Amino acid sequence: MARPARTDRDDQIEGGLRMWAAWCNSDVVVTENTASMQSRIMAAGPGVLLAGGTGCRLLVSDDEIEAAVEAAVCVLSVDDQLAADVLRLEYQAAMYPMLKRRGCRPASLLAVVRGGQRFRADLLGVGLWHYRMHLRKARIAVGHALDNFRESKR
Numbered sequence: 001m002a003r004p005a006r007t008d009r010d011d012q013i014e015g016g017l018r019m020w021a022a023w024c025n026s027d028v029v030v031t032e033n034t035a036s037m038q039s040r041i042m043a044a045g046p047g048v049l050l051a052g053g054t055g056c057r058l059l060v061s062d063d064e065i066e067a068a069v070e071a072a073v074c075v076l077s078v079d080d081q082l083a084a085d086v087l088r089l090e091y092q093a094a095m096y097p098m099l100k101r102r103g104c105r106p107a108s109l110l111a112v113v114r115g116g117q118r119f120r121a122d123l124l125g126v127g128l129w130h131y132r133m134h135l136r137k138a139r140i141a142v143g144h145a146l147d148n149f150r151e152s153k154r
Helices: 008-024 037-043 064-079 081-090 095-102 109-114 116-124 128-152
Strands: 029-033 048-051 057-060
Touching: 008 064, 008 128, 064 081, 064 128, 081 095, 081 116, 081 128, 109 116, 116 128
Parallel strands: none
Antiparallel strands: 029 057, 048 057
């Protein structure tokens, strides 16, 4: 079966995810770990949200698109932690806390980047088909979040 053609929406999601990955790995992270992600999200003021692996880290940002993607990933992690982990690993976005939480110790972090989806699926202990299914689910969640973000800006 042929792969469906890429659409402008696919390109927008991919762009948002790449911006998010760069943002997650930048210096905006405040290293406070929290035990209750939802209570922190509710208590957070404008421009402050949670991100990351086990308990999520507090982030402060004016980068609204990246923050919208991170919020979507945090919400997704409550429902489907594996999908959020797959997305973080696929885009190398704040993946170190996630790898530590899961007890994954790749021989080389460069291998994570260059290893391809089969390597990353093995690292998470899932099959390639399941890895791609969770990646698809996460991309759909991010797509909905970006749609909502753009709608709120109108």
